Amino acid sequence: MMKNLIAVLTVVFAIIVIWYGAAFMMNKQWTLDQAERAGTTVTTSEVFKDTMAQERPQLPAPHQVISEIWKTTVEKKITSKRSLIYHAGITLSSTSLGFLMGSLLGITLAISIVHSRAMDLSVMPWIIASQTIPILAVAPMIIVVLNAVGISGLVPKAMISMYLSFFPVAVGMVKGLRAPDTMQLDLMKTYRASAWQTLIKLRLPSSMPYLFTSLKIAMAASLVGAIIGELPTGAVAGLGARLLAGSYYGQTIQIWSALISAAVLAAVLVMLIGVLQNITLKRMGMLR
Template sequence: MTSGTSPTTSVPLVGAARPGLLGKLWRGNLGPVLAVVAAILVIWYVAAVLMNWTGVSERFGRMGQEATAGTIFWQTMAEDRPMLPAPHQILVELDKTILDVAPTSRRSLVHHAVETISATLVGFLMGSALGVLLAVGIVHLRTLQKSLMPWVISSQTVPILAIAPIIVVVLGSIGLRGLIPKAIISAYLCFFPVTIGMVKGLEAPDRLQRDLMRTYSASSWEIFWKLRLPASLPYLFASLKVAIAISLVGAIVAELPTGAQAGLGARLLAGSYYGQTIQIWSALVVAAACAALLVVAVGLVEKVVTKAMGGRP
């Protein structure tokens, strides 16, 4: 039936006929990843040329210079404050702000990234702990499920940009400054996926697994430690991966309205004040790299825990 409806499936793939090294790489992860990166770079360069073209040609006009299309073309990728910087400009900026300056310097992106990541991690730990606690409460007490769940959900409908300054000001008035307000805003954002995932995970054991505990007359405490908690861990890790990325966003957002002196958010804000688009974009690239690192780190912990719990390799 399948061959009748789709005759193309019987045509052998060209690549399959000669499996060289390139072919192998292509069928692994590397090929697709490189293809996507190359496509993004091409699109990016095209976009950079197109978006900066008008600005460059107008400036040549204002200075009364005749410019050929070729000159304008090359200048679109070498502007100080381009509308959209070209990838290599960002790489040069990253090189300048990461490799060329001491990591403790205020001009170093490492310094700013560390600032933001510490707030991210503290907020992540607080938010995850809160999320797990809420989930445990919601699973064990019916009244909590009815009374808390609407608040948990509505907390996430409030725009964080609107309440972040309020939180910072309120905490500042009681003497909390620096890392803690940022961490609290991170925690506010990242507890939500943990609560939702953990509630689902704690409810995951099937009827037989729960009946078994009942035949032992196990207490809720024993059911929690020996059944619900281990059964919930795969759900917890899925949530934690989401939560740590959101937590980073929370820390950056918290740095925006607060006049923070350091952090990736402060760097973004300073960049936009002075129209330093290259600085903004390099901060964005660093933020993305941090998010990737954090998610990968959670993934590694997950791998270790899964292995210790006898997961199928």
């Protein structure tokens, strides 16, 4: 455990060092150009200092991003349009709605696939094929079309999240519901258990480990969906909008801070499911 932590911290430290190095290399040119234009010469240490503190650097240094995040979270009111928490909240709401709908759809599909051979044979190939389609490409269309029929705001974004998150859940749950072996199923048969009883007493409990694993993937996918869904709405609100606005105006620090917050949000959400997984599996005695 300790060994792992040290290894991870070393890698993270190396990444930060590389980041600083890259920031220096990539921002150097601008500083030199400025100096040349002004007709002054600069020493290396002056260049280094400047590359760490430019307003629109090619690559902002980590501390610049952190201070930007600090400024836009702690020092801004949550209701302010410039607060990252406000934007993250918007993204979070469509993420969660899409995640819920997607998971429910996935579980329902999985149950019907496990119970109906016709469903299995007709739908399963298409579910798999649907994932080879780069659905994010359709995101702008879904938003615009739903807008045209009068649905706007949360729901269109959640639809995209739903599409992205139903697949891992459906596939994982089909596997999970089929996890009980022949002997266990035969045992239920000897009790003359109905399909419903078999589902509740055997299939669903045995599918739990699969469910949580796929929920984690679904959550991550759902967040990506929400962020992409915010792009074509004209950059109004949400982390995706911050990304787009930042790229319009060349505000690299803003892009990076939105990116890091999205990463933190994803990590927290996935971890939350992990905690839920531990509690559930422990209670069911599946985890020692």
